[in-house]
Amino acid sequence: MNMTTGNRDAMLALGAEARKAAKALALAPADQKNHALKAMAAAIRGRAAHIGEENVKDISAAASKDLKDSFIDRLTLTPARIEAMAKGLEDIAALPDPVGEIMTEWTRPNGMAISRLRVPIGVIGIIYESRPNVTADAGALCMKSGNAAILRGGSDGFRTSAAIVACLQQGLREAGLPETAIQMVPDSDRASVGLMLEGLNGTIDLIVPRGGKSLVARVQNDARVPVFSHLEGICHVYVDKAADLQMAEKIVLNAKMRRTGICGAAETILIDRAAPGFLKPIIRTLIDAGCAVRGDRVAQEADPRVTPAAEEDWSTEYLDAIVTLGVVDGVDGAVAHIARYGSQHTDSIVTADEATAEKFLREVDSAIVLHNASTQFADGGEFGFGAEIGIATGKLHARGPVGLEQLTTFKYQIRGTGQVRP
């Protein structure tokens, strides 16, 4: 991929501006940031018609390409979705400001007082697909947590995002904050992504990719700066022999079918080999709800409508009304299966046996492990974090829902009275 010198210079200038804005934003009080967020919401409501018109242009252009309906749906902004976007900004304004929070403090024997407090990370690059609502969400979450944002959305949503960013920048101006705190990459040249992954000459501290597997894989492979990655959610529900069958059916159904397209949707159901009576009713519940079941030999024998699962099915994120189902040898078998095929995202056990549950919660090495609850709770809102920028499946810094707190780092402040080290 090539980039003209002009574009490259424009990108580097944008990085330098973001770095400057980050310094101002890091010191901005919560009130000022909240003022900006409310002004952004007002601007979006005030220009809703314009945003809608730009969105129609994007959709028309996209319609001439051979894109999936789901892609067009994610690109589309209805008046209700525009209002939801504005409301989302107000919700972020209502969240507590993590910046400046004292995480812990202690005094050393020599009298020095040490405190560890939350501070912004600096400049965050967000690389995402053609989902205009991410423009508002991501920009606002970065800003509220004291970070400058560089947004690079999918090219098919370029006009819509530009209209939204204009509203975000108007909000920043109204609150007396630098409008460069939220910037959009000025062109949809793919090379701009490469420059961001290199860190824009040291101006980007963190990249957050939001999108499908191929986008995330490219970001992880090419990034020279830290990345919060969201790989796939191959989530499991394990039904233990000590489960209440009715509860198990309810949780399996919800975990798989409430919404099949989210990362916390279950993709595999594991049933205790010692509870053969659970197979038929659970399979029937899924099939009755419109879910295709691919299973191992035991599952196929339990219900002739189950089709054979191939080896790769056990590690497939369907994001659809399809599930893989099989038996395992108790909780140990479930833990081993999840370690082998899972993605360390979210896994649940259904059992009335506390000791078995605790073993599962301890031994499954996933960001989120649940007992007697649906995997679809893997969501920042459901955790009480307010808005989230995604779910991190990596282990460093952020793991699980990425909300405001995960968009901060910390520093140590030490207050002395002339101490020197002996």
Added chain:
Amino acid sequence: MNMTTGNRDAMLALGAEARKAAKALALAPADQKNHALKAMAAAIRGRAAHIGEENVKDISAAASKDLKDSFIDRLTLTPARIEAMAKGLEDIAALPDPVGEIMTEWTRPNGMAISRLRVPIGVIGIIYESRPNVTADAGALCMKSGNAAILRGGSDGFRTSAAIVACLQQGLREAGLPETAIQMVPDSDRASVGLMLEGLNGTIDLIVPRGGKSLVARVQNDARVPVFSHLEGICHVYVDKAADLQMAEKIVLNAKMRRTGICGAAETILIDRAAPGFLKPIIRTLIDAGCAVRGDRVAQEADPRVTPAAEEDWSTEYLDAIVTLGVVDGVDGAVAHIARYGSQHTDSIVTADEATAEKFLREVDSAIVLHNASTQFADGGEFGFGAEIGIATGKLHARGPVGLEQLTTFKYQIRGTGQVRP
């Protein structure tokens, strides 16, 4: 760089073994890990003579090369240093185990109880220079925090490290833990570093480099897995016009001269332009202690022994009895200078004015900021963390001293009673 297929296979096998060991170690109780650490210390004491002999072989081989005295000094193990290494392992045994600690917990309106608790990261690769004590320290810190370690030390210390690792593995065996929890890269082929930086086929979760700038730069540039980086420590002491001069002299002297070779040693002294009377005594204190002073025009005019500082001096980590000294326009000038030339490591202000101090502590974006205390306190031990594996200058996950806690991550455990998401 090339690597024979045999070596490559050996490295991948080592990664797979580490991953297996990490699973066992993650679930090991504190008592068992502490038992292993004490047995390691005993093994090191029992084989001190053998370790010493292997060290003599390494030193003899290194002596034939044209290496710096400081390099040979770091490579050398005296009986006192071997005893200190054993004692260090016992000190790590005495530290609290971070694994399993509940960081926070809360209950959602639907009754689900969420807790966030510390868990090990997994497999940590340590890449370091020829300092045999790092072998024991790093291996033990990783193990105590529930992680498997893959150690790759400098080739000049290979024999010594191998003798130490044998003791660590004996301790693991005696405690019933897999000896593969601490492994050493079997050859000193440089290509093994490359394989580690690629993550050894997904088996390495984190790389911690310990060494000079060129090593860290290579690791940061080539790593495909997360890295805790320690770049340089360009630490500043800013002496404000409201400083107590006697305290300022004492802190400046300690920050620069107590030990000049550590990363928390000050490299630049900034003096408030509004306190011209501070220049002569502070410069004299430094020169009297044997420190060469490179300064700006004002410093040169204050004392003719000050030589001119070149532009690059302001961003040089001397690690020696040399300092750069100049005037700035008050605390704002100091903050701007540090933002431009510093390395976000550790910076201190000396002042009796609380408001000025708070401004500095707030606006300097470094891992550690101090008021009226020496920069040489930038050390895990001085923070009360016990042993540390280094100081992180990156902002993600770990920042500042990296002790046991920073070698862990967390997961969410959710306990429900049949909750499904509406």
